[in-house]
Each structure stands twice: as structure tokens, then as C-alpha cells.
Amino acid sequence: MTGGDIQFDRQGRLRHLLTLEGLSRQTILEILDLAESFISVGEREIKKVPLLRGKTILNLFFESSTRTRTTFEIAGKRLSADVINLNVNASAASKGETLLDTVRNLEAMHTDLFVVRHAESGVAYLVASHVPAHVHVINAGDGSHAHPTQALLDAFTIRRHKRAFNNLKVAIVGDMLHSRVARSQIQVLTTLGVRDLRVVAPKTLLPLKVDRLGVRPFTDLHAGIEGVDVIIALRLQRERMHGALIPSAQEYFDLFGLTPERLALAKPDAIVMHPGPINRGLEIDSEVADGSQSVILSQVTNGIAVRMAVMALILGPSVEARSG
Amino acid sequence: MKLLIHNGRVVDPLHGVDAVRDLHIVDGLVVAPARDFSADEIIDASGLIVCPGLVDLRARMRDPSPGHKATFESEGAAALAGGITTLCCPPDTEPVIDTPAIAERIRTRSARTLPAVYPLGALTRGLGGQQLADLATLDRAGCVGFSNGLQPLRDAQVQRRAMEYAASFGLTVFLHPEDAALRGNGVVHEGEISARLGLPGIPEAAETVAVARDLALVEYTGARVHLCQLTSLRALEMVSEARGRGLPVTADTAAHYLHLSERDIGFFDTHCHVRPPLRSLEDRDGLRSALRDGILSAVCSDHQPHEPDAKLTAFSHSEPGVSGLETLLALMMVLVEERQLSLTAAIATVTCGPAGLIGIDAGHLGSGALADVCLLDPGCRWILTAEGMISRGRNNPFIGREFGARVVRTLIAGETVFRLDAAGASYLSSANTR
Numbered sequence: 001m002t003g004g005d006i007q008f009d010r011q012g013r014l015r016h017l018l019t020l021e022g023l024s025r026q027t028i029l030e031i032l033d034l035a036e037s038f039i040s041v042g043e044r045e046i047k048k049v050p051l052l053r054g055k056t057i058l059n060l061f062f063e064s065s066t067r068t069r070t071t072f073e074i075a076g077k078r079l080s081a082d083v084i085n086l087n088v089n090a091s092a093a094s095k096g097e098t099l100l101d102t103v104r105n106l107e108a109m110h111t112d113l114f115v116v117r118h119a120e121s122g123v124a125y126l127v128a129s130h131v132p133a134h135v136h137v138i139n140a141g142d143g144s145h146a147h148p149t150q151a152l153l154d155a156f157t158i159r160r161h162k163r164a165f166n167n168l169k170v171a172i173v174g175d176m177l178h179s180r181v182a183r184s185q186i187q188v189l190t191t192l193g194v195r196d197l198r199v200v201a202p203k204t205l206l207p208l209k210v211d212r213l214g215v216r217p218f219t220d221l222h223a224g225i226e227g228v229d230v231i232i233a234l235r236l237q238r239e240r241m242h243g244a245l246i247p248s249a250q251e252y253f254d255l256f257g258l259t260p261e262r263l264a265l266a267k268p269d270a271i272v273m274h275p276g277p278i279n280r281g282l283e284i285d286s287e288v289a290d291g292s293q294s295v296i297l298s299q300v301t302n303g304i305a306v307r308m309a310v311m312a313l314i315l316g317p318s319v320e321a322r323s324g
Numbered sequence: 325m326k327l328l329i330h331n332g333r334v335v336d337p338l339h340g341v342d343a344v345r346d347l348h349i350v351d352g353l354v355v356a357p358a359r360d361f362s363a364d365e366i367i368d369a370s371g372l373i374v375c376p377g378l379v380d381l382r383a384r385m386r387d388p389s390p391g392h393k394a395t396f397e398s399e400g401a402a403a404l405a406g407g408i409t410t411l412c413c414p415p416d417t418e419p420v421i422d423t424p425a426i427a428e429r430i431r432t433r434s435a436r437t438l439p440a441v442y443p444l445g446a447l448t449r450g451l452g453g454q455q456l457a458d459l460a461t462l463d464r465a466g467c468v469g470f471s472n473g474l475q476p477l478r479d480a481q482v483q484r485r486a487m488e489y490a491a492s493f494g495l496t497v498f499l500h501p502e503d504a505a506l507r508g509n510g511v512v513h514e515g516e517i518s519a520r521l522g523l524p525g526i527p528e529a530a531e532t533v534a535v536a537r538d539l540a541l542v543e544y545t546g547a548r549v550h551l552c553q554l555t556s557l558r559a560l561e562m563v564s565e566a567r568g569r570g571l572p573v574t575a576d577t578a579a580h581y582l583h584l585s586e587r588d589i590g591f592f593d594t595h596c597h598v599r600p601p602l603r604s605l606e607d608r609d610g611l612r613s614a615l616r617d618g619i620l621s622a623v624c625s626d627h628q629p630h631e632p633d634a635k636l637t638a639f640s641h642s643e644p645g646v647s648g649l650e651t652l653l654a655l656m657m658v659l660v661e662e663r664q665l666s667l668t669a670a671i672a673t674v675t676c677g678p679a680g681l682i683g684i685d686a687g688h689l690g691s692g693a694l695a696d697v698c699l700l701d702p703g704c705r706w707i708l709t710a711e712g713m714i715s716r717g718r719n720n721p722f723i724g725r726e727f728g729a730r731v732v733r734t735l736i737a738g739e740t741v742f743r744l745d746a747a748g749a750s751y752l753s754s755a756n757t758r
Binding site for chain 2: 006018019021098099100118120121122123125126130143144145146178179180183207208209210212213
């Protein structure tokens with residue numbers, strides 16, 4: 001049986017990043033601190049450090065993505081690695097090659113790190129449990145399961161604005177049922193000590209037994225965001241209307257759309273986040289998305305530093321060598 | 325030919341026998357013990373349990389089938405290694421068992437050195453859920469019951485007519501209670517694991533809604549119905565209540581549901597992808613007590629061998645099912661060791677229990693019975709390995725697990741057809757090796 005511990009090697013070091021489940025507070029803080037040190041790299045004239053020179057990173061995307069793929073690519077390049085992008089949507093899969101065959105072929109090209117995105121939950125685990133010991137895997141989103149680097153960059157962004165996690169009130173609003181981002185956010189925020197974590201959505205968009213994940217479910221937006229420090233809006237896929245999960249975009253926005261009036265219910269200094277891409281007028285009003293409390297674009301910038309940190313931690317020289 | 329199985333603990337639940345004694349076999353049939361029995365061959369069964377050969381109510385042999393998953397010979401050998409001498413095969417073969425020709429073809433696969441096979445006939449033509457199969461004709465061709473396999477009957481009127489028609493001729497209808505719409509694209513139990521792993525969930529209601537409909541139609545049509553593979557505590561309560569009112573309903577489950585829960589999926593272990601899904605620990609415990617209370621009258625392997633690639637993919641894309649012939653009895657013995665179930669009750673659910681459901685003379689050791697016998701060593705500790713499996717499908721979630729009892733010898737009509745050698749490796753009688 002594949003276990004959560006395949007993420008760590010025998011010395012307890014992070015070998016793959018597949019989920020945030022099982023990561024200690026210490027490891028998460030180590031990643032965030034390292035990301036902090038990489039922020040300045042992006043602000044320099046020469047945006048490069050030689051940490052991963054000679055390493056090959058393969059962005060293996062079985063599902064399309066712009067932001068995530070691009071920020072992984074930039075992160076790898078800023079660390080001086082060779083980065084190759086591969087969209088497998090149409091090529092190998094349509095020729096009947098199995099997923100693992102695709103991976104084995106690419107592995108034979110001496111890839112050091114696979115950054116994997118796939119529409120099905122669990123694929124990053126499948127890949128990680130079939131690569132040789134020197135090959136690493138980062139999950140760039142698998143189905144509705146996990147998107148660990150996104151959640152880490154969200155935690156990083158929150159920390160830059162809020163510092164201490166344990167007194168924060170955080171509300172995640174939207175389609176939690178299908179959201180890999182929300183699942184990873186819940187793991188990172190509960191590990192970092194957030195005690196008041198809420199998810200807000202109609203029951204059709206909340207998993208059964210969501211309370212087991214350490215969150216309080218709300219079906220009323222007003223009650224759910226009252227007095228919170230952080231609001232995270234989730235993307236609502238338009239196809240959810242077809243599965244009888246919600247009646248219409250209009251009714252969803254009426255009940256759960258984040259408008260300036262509703263934002264006023266949160267703390268005055270509350271920040272608004274969104275993993276993107278945004279559906280303006282569906283889950284969030286433009287005035288909020290572009291407003292002074294929105295940190296949506298800093299999330300994207302921070303994403304590069306956080307992904308550099310994860311790559312450096314997994315693939316780079318040991319911590320001692322870095323600090324020496 | 326006189327065979328003496330000497331000094332074993334004979335467990336024959338149908339006749340209430342549990343005693344250390346000799347078993348006398350003459351020309352392939354069990355005979356009453358006689359004082360001066362001069363045997364041609366003696367098998368020393370000291371320290372062993374001697375029970376009837378197992379009757380597996382649901383095993384897919386993948387034969388006939390165009391695929392490469394297994395053959396009747398490969399799976400027959402695996403069955404014998406698991407002590408199974410009789411098995412019942414669902415109609416979802418390719419082609420489907422909806423004509424007498426296919427039914428007879430399957431019936432005649434039972435050679436003398438392979439398990440006896442009884443087919444279940446298709447309830448509707450091609451399992452399409454629209455037109456009834458020729459039930460009476462199939463019955464005459466040897467089908468012991470009728471089922472639509474895992475294809476749910478979406479149309480309640482077709483189900484009602486099928487049950488009425490079957491009731492006219494006293495035929496038993498096997499149903500897999502699962503509401504297709506509620507199952508949707510689900511692959512795991514809707515509960516804490518679907519919430520955690522983000523896998524599409526199958527609600528408990530997919531089972532209970534179907535059971536409610538099935539029971540209402542039993543009451544309405546008077547058909548004798550067997551509910552296959554129940555997994556939820558609530559469904560068991562409904563069946564128990566219906567039986568209390570005298571409805572002609574029986575039920576079974578598969579061995580893995582008695583031992584695993586949704587939690588065993590861990591991080592996407594596709595070997596735990598089964599249909600219906602593994603449910604909560606409470607449901608698993610409910611199944612165990614239903615077994616003690618007799619609400620479940622049989623436990624089957626629900627054997628579904630797969631090629632490795634079927635499981636080496638994304639959880640949602642992997643094919644459900646367990647290659648379970650070789651662990652059926654071992655898993656029942658775990659329940660005995662854990663004092664969940666008496667030895668007699670455990671043996672009954674895999675011998676006379678299922679035999680009674682399909683009305684065949686098997687699964688017991690009474691005088692005159694065919695001497696299909698399983699010799700089980702209750703002190704043999706062994707670990708299930710993929711390499712050690714005989715089935716062509718190595719998709720078994722218990723690989724790596726240690727068991728405390730093992731089949732050491734299997735006889736069909738008094739002939740040894742499987743024997744475990746001293747090194748623990750198994751060998752097969754020449755007729756079974758190809």
C-alpha cells in the first residue's frame with residue numbers, strides 16, 4: 001500500500017511534495033522561510049541563483065494550466081535548472097500509452113524532478129510510487145485531492161500580511177467539494193495553528209463529513225465571514241450548474257458572491273484571496289477582486305518564491321550546504 | 325477405492341458436527357463411519373480441520389471472455405488452493421449468460437479435477453435491463469438463479485416484471501442493490517475518505533434506496549430475492565426487518581468487506597477499489613454482527629482477477645475488484661481467531677449457507693455426499709505474497725498480510741486436487757497445471 005510517508009526519505013527529508021497531509025509545522029515553516037529568502041531574487045536585475053544548475057525539471061501537465069505551469073517554469077529557471085514543459089493532454093494518452101509508461105519514458109531521459117498535474121485525484125502518488133529513488137515529484141494539482149504549492153503560497157501570503165496564525169479567523173468560500181486547493185489550504189492552515197477555520201457553501205458543494213477535516217461548515221455567507229481576518233474565494237466551475245449542484249450563476253452570486261457590502265462584514269483589515277482564475281461576477285465582484293483588500297496578484301508573485309523554495313528543498317543541496 | 329481421512333477435527337455445520345473423528349470415503353462419496361473400514365489410502369489429518377469443500381457464491385472466472393485477465397483453468401486452480409470446490413459464476417461474462425448454449429458451456433467446464441461451476445443466468449437479455457431473458461429455458465439449462473450482474477435495473481417496471489415472472493416458476497432473483505444515479509461517477513464511500521482524498525463519493529443511500537425498492541417489490545411480487553454484497557449497516561437493518569416480517573429475502577457480503585473499511589484506501593490504494601465501495605468502520609462492524617445474527621447467510625470471494633495495468637492507474641480509472649479466491653477461507657478464519665464468529669458459523673457461511681441459497685447438494689459431509697473436502701491447518705502462519713498467488717490476478721488488498729490458517733489439501737470426489745507441499749509452496753495435480 002502506498003502511504004503518506006513516501007513523501008519522506010529514510011532520513012526524514014522531503015523527497016516528494018504530494019500533499020500537505022503529514023507535513024510538520026516545522027517543515028512548512030522551513031519552506032516559508034526559504035521562500036522569504038527567494039523573494040528578493042525576483043526583484044534583482046539578474047533573477048537567477050545557481051542552486052539547481054545541471055538539474056532537469058519536467059513540467060508534466062496532463063491537464064491544462066497557465067498560471068501554475070508558468071510559475072513552476074519561472075521558479076525552476078530562476079534556480080538555474082533546465083525546465084521542459086510537456087502537455088500530455090493530447091499526445092501520448094490518445095495513442096493509448098498508459099500514464100506510467102509515459103512517465104517511464106520521460107524518466108529514461110534523466111529527469112530529476114517531475115512537476116505533475118492531472119485531472120484525477122491520486123495521480124501524483126501513483127507517479128511518485130513508481131519512480132526510482134533519485135527522481136522527485138511535486139504535485140501541481142491532482143483532481144480534487146491536493147494542490148500543495150498553491151496552499152503553501154497562500155499561507156505565505158497570509159503570513160506576510162498577518163503574522164501569527166493561531167488567532168486568525170479564516171473563511172474559505174465556495175466549491176469546496178471539487179477543490180484541491182481548499183483541501184490543501186485546510187491542511188496547511190490547521191497545521192500552522194489556525195483554530196477558527198470555516199468553509200462556506202451550500203451543502204451540495206461541501207463534502208459530507210467536512211467537519212472531520214477540522215473546519216466549521218457554514219451555509220450562510222454572512223454568518224460565515226463575519227469578523228474574519230482572511231477570506232479565500234474559490235473558483236466555481238460553470239459546469240456545476242449541470243449536475244444539479246446549484247440552480248444558476250445568478251442565484252449563486254446572490255447568495256455566495258463576494259461583494260463590497262459583504263466584505264464589510266469581515267474585519268476592516270481583512271484580506272481577500274483567490275487561487276485563480278477568477279470568474280468575475282460569479283464568485284467575486286470585480287470591485288472586491290481589484291480592491292485595496294485584495295492580495296490576489298501578490299499570491300501569484302509569491303507563488304514563484306514558494307515554488308522555488310519547494311524545488312530547492314527537494315532537489316537542492318542540503319540545508320547545511322545552502323547556509324554555508 | 326476406500327479413503328480414510330484420519331483423526332481430523334471434522335466440522336460439518338449442516339449436520340451440526342464438530343468433533344475429532346475419521347471421515348470415510350468410498351468411491352468418491354462420504355459414507356457413514358464403519359468399525360472395520362479397511363482403507364486403500366489414509367490421509368493423516370491430525371491437528372487439521374476437515375470441512376466440506378467451499379461453495380463460493382460469486383466468482384468471476386473471466387471465461388468466456390475475450391480479454392487476457394484469466395481463464396477457467398487458472399482461476400479453477402486458484403479456487404482449489406483456497407479450498408473452494410464449487411462456485412457460482414455471475415452472468416456478466418462475454419458473451420453474457422443469456423442463452424442456454426452459454427449456460428451449458430459453463431456447466432460443462434466443471435471437469436473432475438476442477439471446481440464445479442454453476443452459472444447464474446442473465447435476468448434481462450444482454451443485461452440490457454429492457455427485455456427479459458428466457459428465464460425458464462435458462463433454468464432448465466442449469467442456471468441456479470438470475471441476476472443482472474452489476475448492471476442496475478434502472479427501470480422499476482422491468483424489475484417488477486422480472487421478479488413476477490421469476491416468481492411464477494419459483495426462480496431466485498439475485499440483485500445488486502445500487503441506485504445508478506446516486507452512484508454516479510463515485511468510486512469510494514462518501515464519507516471521511518472521500519472528503520480527505522477528493523475522490524467522488526458513493527453515498528450509503530445508493531445502497532439503501534435500492535434495497536428499499538427491492539424489498540418493496542419482493543413484498544409486492546412474492547419473488548424470492550437474494551441481495552448480493554451488502555455493505556452498509558442501514559441496509560442490513562432493512563433486510564433484518566423484512567426477514568422479520570417473513571419476506572423471502574436473503575443476503576450475502578464478500579469477505580473483504582468484513583475486514584476492510586474506507587480507511588484502508590490510505591493514499592489511493594487501488595487494490596481497495598471495489599464496487600460497492602468499502603464503507604465506514606461502523607458498517608464493517610455491522611456486517612460482522614449481521615453474520616453472527618444470521619442476517620447474512622453467505623460470504624463470497626466476489627473474485628475479480630485483473631491484469632496489473634487495471635490497478636496501475638488513477639484510482640478513478642482503475643478497475644474495481646479483488647482477486648479473492650485464495651483468501652476467502654483464510655479471512656473467515658481471521659474472524660474465528662478474533663472471536664468474532666464461531667468456527668461452525670464461519671464454515672457454514674462458505675459451505676452449506678451458499679449451497680442452500682442456490683439449492684444444490686454440496687457444502688456438507690453427510691452420508692452419500694460427494695466427498696468434496698477441504699483440509700485446513702489452523703496453526704499454519706503464512707504471508708500472502710503476489711508471487712505466491714495462483715490466480716492470474718494478483719489484485720488482492722491483503723498481500724503482505726499474515727494469516728493464521730491455511731488450506732493444505734483439497735479433494736474433489738475423494739481425489740486430491742490440491743496439496744500444499746512442506747516448503748509452503750503449492751503444487752497442483754497434473755490435470756490442473758497447463
